[in-house]
Amino acid sequence: MNKYQLYRLIGKNADLKTERHPMLDKNRFMKFLMIFMWLYYAAILIFMGVVMAVGMKGSYNGVAAFHVFDGGLLYLLICDFWFRFGLQETPAQNVQPYALLPIRRSFLMNVYLSRAGLTWGNLYWFFLLVPFGLIAIAIPLGWIAFFGWLLGWWLLLVANGYAYLFCRALIMKHMAWLLLPIAIHGALLAIMLVPDKNPLDMPCTVLMYDFLQWKLWPFLLTGALIALLYWANYKLQMGMVYDEVAKKEEKEIKHATQLNFLNRFGRLGEYFKLEVKQRLRNKTVRMSFLAGLFMMVLFSVIMYFSDVYDNSFMRSFICLYNYIVLGMMTLVMIMCYEGNYIDGLMSRRESILQLLTAKYYFNVLLLFIPPIILLPLMIIGKMSVWMNIGYFFFTAGVLYPLLFQMAVYNDNTLPMNTKLTSKQGNTAQQIVSIVILFLPIAFEKAATALLGEPWGYVFLALLGIAGVATHQYWLRNVYKRFMARRYKNMEGFRASRNS
């Protein structure tokens, strides 16, 4: 088999990995939903492309529409970068299955890195760029200009993809690396937004215009950037493959947290200990928890020091986000981590009920973190105390019970301690996350519009208190429904374990 055939074969295997993922394989609705979302956003981008091309035509003091569009180059690349989270895998983990085969690891890394550059995903923005370019460039300047411009965009998106892969790999090593893209993008946004005139507008416009004119320098420059990022990824990810294959995990833990004070709570205390240890000792779980905390603090700091979030919607959103995010990150995927040891749990009487109860208490305790973070905002009057009280109880007694329903339906095991993975929940779980972040705001707005402040928040709190008071009832209900579906769920957990 020559190298090209091997490249094709590995690529085919990578495609099959996606196509035959157990969650898609057994769930037609999920397949349909993914295709629908893909088409839906494609349609929105096409629409935006046409509207922008037509809307910008002849406006902006005679500046050509594509110049205006290209001035926003960095905004689009920043969006593209952050959208890639959760959608694009890092190559290092994919290399692992071939570790013992007689294929050079460097060849495998090159296969996956080149596939990352040539992926169709880099062309998704073309749903926006092609209709825009057809109207704003191809018609007035011709096809050659249009293709030069489009090729330029593609090269920039490929470079952006490699930049994402590099950052993503670093972030998987340590959460603190998240600060790198935040700092770079934050600085760029500050440069573009703070002065009256965006100083980066002209360089972006010139770059894209020279692509359009097929000048050599922008192609050379972007090509060199891609080569540099490719090389950086290669070096970084090769090291990470060795980590992954060798599973260089600490052989001994430094501190075996005992949590003996929980012993007095009997079996429930034991499941509570599991909750704590699950977060402390598993990289994936720990990182999602820290990411949630980080975002809570970030939103609150921005709101404290600036006026960009000083509006009714953002106040509600930040308050809700703070209360729900830590619970949401694990409860949307409730039981998915337990899928790793579900047979052991199911071998003990009513263990799932006790596990769910411990999970509930643990997550209610987490609700005492947001008031600490939001206290400065309450003190300076940017956020009302009543809103906090309302969301505290509403989360504990209404949103948590809703999220706990996922325990009945989740049947996909998620890895708890994999160093490199993008496998963080299926589409249905992602949709629930989005709904749970926005629907309560509509509910809150309706309550405060009808009852006024603070009575709207009192109403939210009362609903929540009712939910908290009846937690044993609805938790048992969830448990019974889980048990009724147990065979189907256990089958799903087994099928998706190690997939």
Place this chain on the structure above:
Amino acid sequence: MEIIINNLRKTFGEKVAVDIPELTIHSGELLGLVGNNGAGKSTLFRLILDLIKADTGTVHMKDGEVDVNVAETEVWKDWTGAFVDESFLIDYLTPDEYFQFIARLTDTSDEQLQEFLAQYQHFMADELAGQKKLIRTLSAGNKQKVGIMAAMLLRPKVLILDEPFNFLDPSSQNAIKHLLKKYNEETGATILVSSHNLQHTVDISERIVLLEHGKVIHDIDNKEKQAQDILENYFEIND
């Protein structure tokens, strides 16, 4: 505790994994389950443990007045210990923490737990108790030991072990044989053990069931170790 299987059938697509019209495992029996790969041994265990749904049929556990269908209630879990594979282990705990977790769930006191661990100290070979290693960092053999010990921890009336000799070194294999025999004699527990190791199975089992394509093709009384020849012929060992 008697285990009574009636019309038990499980298929995966076209493939029949288990098809047992009737099988009773008597109280206090140490039963060995043998068969080639895909014969249905693990599936049968999972059906007995209510971890997969049977297409038809029932599994009952019966002891005097007590008679439960495992698919309809969870009470049998109080007297049943099992280890089938790693999905029984919570791998981010240390062995001590895991034993303590199981002990608390089964109302075993700390003193009883320490006594239990002391009793099996030789089997653990100083590699499990008192170590600050997480289960996921242990070798396959040591994980196997943790699973087996956790299953035995609650002093179960029914003990189910799938391939307990796998991954173990020869002395540990020998140790587990003695442990199972001793436990069976001392407690009168019903023990089900599957294995590909015919010698070990013949050594410890008083009855051996041979499965093929999910069906029981031989149910052999092995009190006098008479199963050896039948099994060797079936598996064509001496050819």
